[in-house]
Amino acid sequence: MSQTTPPDSRSFPLRRQCPLAPPPEYDRLRAQEPVSEVRLPTGGTAWLVTRYEDVRTVLSSPAFSADGTRPGFPTLLPGHEQILRRPPFIRMDPPQHSFYRRMLTQEFTLKRVRTMRPGIQTTVDRLLDDLLARTPPVDLVEAFALPAPSLVICQLLGVPYDDHESFQSRSKAVLSGASTAEQSATALGGLRAYMDGLITRKQREPGDDLLSKLVSEQLEPAGELRRDELLMMCVMLLSAGHETTANMISLGAVALLEHPDQLAALRSDRGLLPGAVEELLRHLSIADLVTTRIAAEDTELGGTAIRAGEGVIALLAAANWDPGVFPEPERLDVHRGNRHHVGFGYGVHQCLGQNLARLELEIALSTLFARIPTLRVTVPVDELPYKHGGLLFGLHELPVSW
Amino acid sequence: MRITADTTVCIGAGMCALTAPEVFDQADDGLVTVLLPDPAEELHEAAAEAVRLCPSGALGVR
Numbered sequence: 001m002s003q004t005t006p007p008d009s010r011s012f013p014l015r016r017q018c019p020l021a022p023p024p025e026y027d028r029l030r031a032q033e034p035v036s037e038v039r040l041p042t043g044g045t046a047w048l049v050t051r052y053e054d055v056r057t058v059l060s061s062p063a064f065s066a067d068g069t070r071p072g073f074p075t076l077l078p079g080h081e082q083i084l085r086r087p088p089f090i091r092m093d094p095p096q097h098s099f100y101r102r103m104l105t106q107e108f109t110l111k112r113v114r115t116m117r118p119g120i121q122t123t124v125d126r127l128l129d130d131l132l133a134r135t136p137p138v139d140l141v142e143a144f145a146l147p148a149p150s151l152v153i154c155q156l157l158g159v160p161y162d163d164h165e166s167f168q169s170r171s172k173a174v175l176s177g178a179s180t181a182e183q184s185a186t187a188l189g190g191l192r193a194y195m196d197g198l199i200t201r202k203q204r205e206p207g208d209d210l211l212s213k214l215v216s217e218q219l220e221p222a223g224e225l226r227r228d229e230l231l232m233m234c235v236m237l238l239s240a241g242h243e244t245t246a247n248m249i250s251l252g253a254v255a256l257l258e259h260p261d262q263l264a265a266l267r268s269d270r271g272l273l274p275g276a277v278e279e280l281l282r283h284l285s286i287a288d289l290v291t292t293r294i295a296a297e298d299t300e301l302g303g304t305a306i307r308a309g310e311g312v313i314a315l316l317a318a319a320n321w322d323p324g325v326f327p328e329p330e331r332l333d334v335h336r337g338n339r340h341h342v343g344f345g346y347g348v349h350q351c352l353g354q355n356l357a358r359l360e361l362e363i364a365l366s367t368l369f370a371r372i373p374t375l376r377v378t379v380p381v382d383e384l385p386y387k388h389g390g391l392l393f394g395l396h397e398l399p400v401s402w
Numbered sequence: 403m404r405i406t407a408d409t410t411v412c413i414g415a416g417m418c419a420l421t422a423p424e425v426f427d428q429a430d431d432g433l434v435t436v437l438l439p440d441p442a443e444e445l446h447e448a449a450a451e452a453v454r455l456c457p458s459g460a461l462g463v464r
Contacts, residue, residue: 060459098413105414105432339421340455348413350457355416 012038012048012313013076013177013289016393019386020255021330022285022317026050030318035304038313042081046074046292046311047304050318052325052342054302058293058314059347065296066349067093074292074311077391079181083174083188086228088236090349093296097348100233103218103225104352107156107210113355116152120363123151128371136401137378145249145398146242148364152356153241157234158209159198167194171239177389191235199230210237237353244287245357247387247394249364252280254381254398256365259332263369266334270366276334277361281343283332285317286393291345316342374402403446404464405453407434412460421455422448434460 014023029036030050038048049055058064067073068084068091075081084091089100106112131143150168154161173179173187199215206212211234218225225233256263256276266272291314295306306312320341321329344351351357369375377384378399385396405425414432418425424445427435441449453461 060457101413102431106430107432108416109414109428109430109432110416110419111428339417346457348458350413350415350417352415355420 010037010039012040012046013389015388016386019382019384019393020251020258020284022288022315022321026315026318026321030322035302035306040074040076040311042075042078044072044074044311046313047301047306048318049301049312049314050322051302052319052322055291055314055316055319055342056346057301058312059291059342059345059349061299062093063295063297063299064293064312065093066091066097066293067296070294070296070309072309072311073294074313076289076292076313077175077177077179077184079179079184079188082181082185086232088232090236094348100229101348101352103214104233104237108352108354108356110355113359116156116356117359117363119155120148120152120360121367124148124363124367125371127151128367132371132402137399138401140253140398140400141246141250141395142397144364144368145253145395146246148249149245149360150242152360153238156210156356157237157241158202158207158211159238163194167191167238168242170194171243174239175243175391176387177391188235191239192231195231195234195238196227199227199234241353241356243392243394245360245364247286247392248280248284248357248361249368250395250398251284251286251393252277252361252365253368253375253400254377254384254395255280255284255332256369257375257377258381262332262334266366267369267373272334273362273366274358275337277358277365278339278341278343279332279334279336280361280365282320282326282336282341283329284393285320285341285343287343287345287391288315288317288393289313289391291316291349316345372402376401403441403449405436405439405441405449406462406464407436408460408462409433411458413458415457417455417457418452418461421452425449426452 014025034051036048037045068087089097127144150164170187170190202212202215266276293312295308295310297308299306344354378401387394412433419428425438425441429435453463
């Protein structure tokens with residue numbers, strides 16, 4: 001994509017030029033200033049970390065805290081300092097973080113997730129039946145990439161899918177770089193109010209779903225969670241459960257269409273599918289900006305002194321394109337066959353839903369290309385509407401034909 | 403090879419069970435269970451990879 005002004009390495013976030021690659025400035029930073037100070041759009045500064053090993057260190061060392069209530073915790077979007085006043089548990093350190101996460105780990109084990117395969121396959125098949133009944137061009141985001149993970153997380157949590165427009169648009173607004181602080185706060189308030197009503201319904205009429213289980217087992221007085229804690233946990237599960245995977249499905253489809261040799265390899269050998277999903281997670285690194293931290297003590301990283309209270313941004317895309325770890329990182333290679341990318345983060349905060357996401361991506365992408373072998377994007381790929389400047393990278397729309 | 407696992411550190415990401423399912427499993431609570439603390443030689447590579455991939459540092463190998 002063309003860019004008229006040269007990238008300013010001192011302001012952040014940096015913009016992707018090729019939408020299917022991290023900002024090119026990451027390469028220069030990794031080579032020359034692997035730990036470099038930048039200005040944040042919300043004010044203040046933070047350290048950008050671009051080398052794979054340094055990113056893993058930041059995300060796994062107790063010297064770097066995920067506690068969003070610490071003064072000076074870096075935020076990238078206006079209004080997000082409000083979220084951090086009462087943060088979800090992904091913005092907490094152990095032991096608080098472990099206390100909340102352990103209420104959920106049993107729901108996302110490999111075994112549990114694998115039992116969901118037939119249900120996910122049915123969901124994906126139905127969406128593609130409906131899509132194929134329409135006259136192209138069709139927006140693949142609206143018709144497939146967004147509803148597929150939304151339907152899955154709704155079923156898992158016990159959220160009525162009929163409410164999808166409201167929770168999808170509000171989640172998108174909270175994560176968008178285009179929202180003002182007021183818009184973000186209104187959207188988050190709306191999500192909380194919606195979830196509050198849903199919790200009340202689950203108290204009255206519990207169902208066979210995760211929300212009902214959390215309400216009956218974890219909510220006070222039977223359990224240990226205050227209502228606002230449960231509320232925040234459920235809002236996070238709902239939002240994280242659909243936005244992330246939706247962006248990966250649409251961008252993953254584009255990436256494979258842009259690499260027809262890789263798509264052909266995948267079609268001829270379904271055994272490559274799990275590795276292809278890992279490679280797409282590495283290559284696209286949509287959660288690049290999510291892993292922010294704050295130094296809990298004076299420390300050193302890659303030869304740079306970092307003082308307690310200074311913000312740190314461990315760039316997942318920069319780590320995943322570190323040529324010392326992933327040779328020729330710009331090459332999308334479904335044969336690469338490794339899982340040590342940090343697309344799901346690293347350390348104790350690594351994505352709780354990662355095995356569900358892997359399964360959803362495998363089923364969604366393989367079924368999409370099996371059912372619609374002539375799938376094509378109807379506009380040039382660098383002219384598509386991308387989510388620049390948001391917390392998660394992705395596509396607003398993806399017009400396709402077949 | 404001797405595999406160790408600290409369930410007080412484990413966060414139930416499931417990377418070990420995904421990478422070396424003969425050696426590791428997740429208990430019902432999601433936390434790691436070592437199926438083969440002293441795996442046969444042909445499983446050493448996968449087991450060592452699982453230890454390297456563990457995000458929480460719960461796994462060790464001696």
